[in-house]
Amino acid sequence: MTLPQPRRLPVQARARATFEAILEASARVLVERGYDAASTNRVAEVAGVSIGTLYQYFPNKEALFVALIERHFDEQVELLQRMVGSLIDAPLAEAVRAYVGALFEAHANDKAFHDAILQQVTHLGLPAITRVHMVSRQIVQVYLEAHRERLRITDTALAAFVLVSAVEGIVHTLMFAPERPELDALSDEVSLMVLRYLVGGDDAG
């Protein structure tokens, strides 16, 4: 898949504001309508610009939402990297709790948006989600390698895959579950599972 490029980049301040307004509006419309029902006319209307203006910056509908999603994931990856950087020397239990807690918070913050995006990533076949996953796995793996002698896992790459996808799966499920457990208790329990998997017994917590 070739990623469609913005048709033209804004140079004046007015144009930059327009560009931002369009991206912001596309996020709002995506959340409230879903991808296919999110018409470009509606996005332009919400952004307060004409449909013609929208098509000056984005060659087609797909390019618009691709730009939105790519940007979102770039931010996510950056966040993750900053967090793990500050945790690399922290005790395992603390690091795990911080990681799990951060993921819970990130998704809770803008549940609808994360939701809508996650849904569309599959649909558009974007490499973005894959990128986030791979980066997450690499970051976690680096951490595991650094603490290897204290852990009872053998394959750090495999463990990283299991951990990242398990925790994200839990967070994801949480979004749709009508009878959700209490958040703090769940966060603790997930941390517990991770710690038991990594180091074992009650010395984990």
Added chain:
Amino acid sequence: MTLPQPRRLPVQARARATFEAILEASARVLVERGYDAASTNRVAEVAGVSIGTLYQYFPNKEALFVALIERHFDEQVELLQRMVGSLIDAPLAEAVRAYVGALFEAHANDKAFHDAILQQVTHLGLPAITRVHMVSRQIVQVYLEAHRERLRITDTALAAFVLVSAVEGIVHTLMFAPERPELDALSDEVSLMVLRYLVGGDDAG
């Protein structure tokens, strides 16, 4: 949300075949096109019936796919119940391995279909996925309760939530990951994590 009912039920054998053909075609078209691009005209064409015939059995597009998804999840729940029924007295390690293995297989069997459905469930806001999750959690919880004294978890409902969503998350991630670990190794590792969480040390495996 009111679940739209089939407009009319087929009574003759010919009509039953038509009904089935339409549902089958809707699955195929959903997979190849996604929900919004899956036009009813296309479904009718693939099913080899006229568009008018389709609308004799389903009042609208949504009802068609709701019927498809509801049926799929009913089958899934049934499968799960049969499996756990035969595992309730099995040793923990064996039961866990069987459960994890079954989920891996079920999704691997028709990855594209599971995918497409999972995506649409959110979009349509169906109670079906919720039903599957809740039933899964209940089934797992019953199992955990039955083996409670051998486990080191306190809240079986919470543990069931964590386990079900974690394992499903891993399976789900597996679908999109381009660099996927070897399946058997992954399945073993997931089982390992579950066992360590539930019972602890190396006596787990």
Added chain:
DNA sequence: GTTGAATCTGAGTAAATGCTCGGTTTATAA
């Protein structure tokens, strides 16, 4: 102030889609 580039406008077009409805064909039963 003037000029040319950057930016914005929005009515309109072509195509696609959900769904209807009047009418034909096929099955059942007396």
Added chain:
DNA sequence: TTATAAACCGAGCATTTACTCAGATTCAAC
């Protein structure tokens, strides 16, 4: 055989949508 119901057909309508383009407006530079 014939009458009634069940099942099927598909041209076409109403609506929506992505996207264009010819022209209007705003900015920057001199």
